Amino acid sequence: MSIEDKKNALVDELMPFEDHFERFAYIIDRAKSQPPLADEYKIDAFLIEGCLSRLWVYPEFKDGKCYFHTDSDAAITKGTSTLLCSLYSDERPEDIIALEPDFLAEVGVTQHLSPNRRNxxxxxRTRIKSYAELCLKNAETQ
Incomplete structure (x- = not known):
């Protein structure tokens, strides 16, 4: 499945919820099904700044693709970061760089987040894109 197909599948998943409370309940439930991040990755190097809650994103690069794992001490924060990490995981760096997560506004996610959660x-997204750029640069120099 291409990254564009994954994005469209997420839109199809989230669009039926007319009420933003139901949409966030679904996002939280979806995040709960994800395994927690191992404590060894809950370190400052993987901590996302600008959030009141503690949020970590652990990146990996293998076989030419990027993978992202996330966890947070806040359910909504973990849910929204899980959406991005699942979208961008198992993708080539150039595809990650090219696709902005504008669809989150289309389905009514970003406009219902507090300014801190939106930040x-x-x-x-900035961390994911930066990691993909680093992987692409490293691949070009080899």
């Missing part, structure tokens, strides 16, 4: 989500 945290933006910082997750």
């Amino acid at each position: 945290g989500l933006t910082n997750v």
